[in-house]
Amino acid sequence: MHKEGEIRVLALGIIRDGDRIFISQGYDPVKQQTFYRAMGGGVDFGETSFEALQREFQEEIQADLTNIRYLGCLENLFTFNGKQGHEILQVYQCDFVDPKFYQLESLVFAEGKRQKTALWVDIARFKSRELLLVPEEFLDFLV
Structure with a gap:
């Protein structure tokens, strides 16, 4: 886990399939708000x-x-x-090697001790602001 007051560097991947994007779902208990962000994670030293x-x-x-x-x-x-x-986010566009990932509706995975869900979401739902994509500037990569 990162320390408070630390700037984190992350690498995030945008994986598209037509009008869909493969995205991770998160929840902020304080704001009581569900949000979505591209998958990826912290860059290690070296x-x-x-x-x-x-x-x-x-x-x-x-x-x-x-x-x-x-x-x-x-x-x-x-x-x-x-x-x-x-955070400093290094953003990449990429594809899955294995076509099975394009057939999935959703997938549960472990991130540290937390269970998270990744799923395919129609990009229009973020553009219309029906769903919250973070950071919001990420929408610029989904033109």
């Missing part, structure tokens, strides 16, 4: 964000990635569970 992206998908859902392309960087200042957070 590891590139490219390598971290591949490692995180392998660790979390045992998925190999292909066609990995760097899209850009976002800085994210936020509050989660009542605590201030600060």
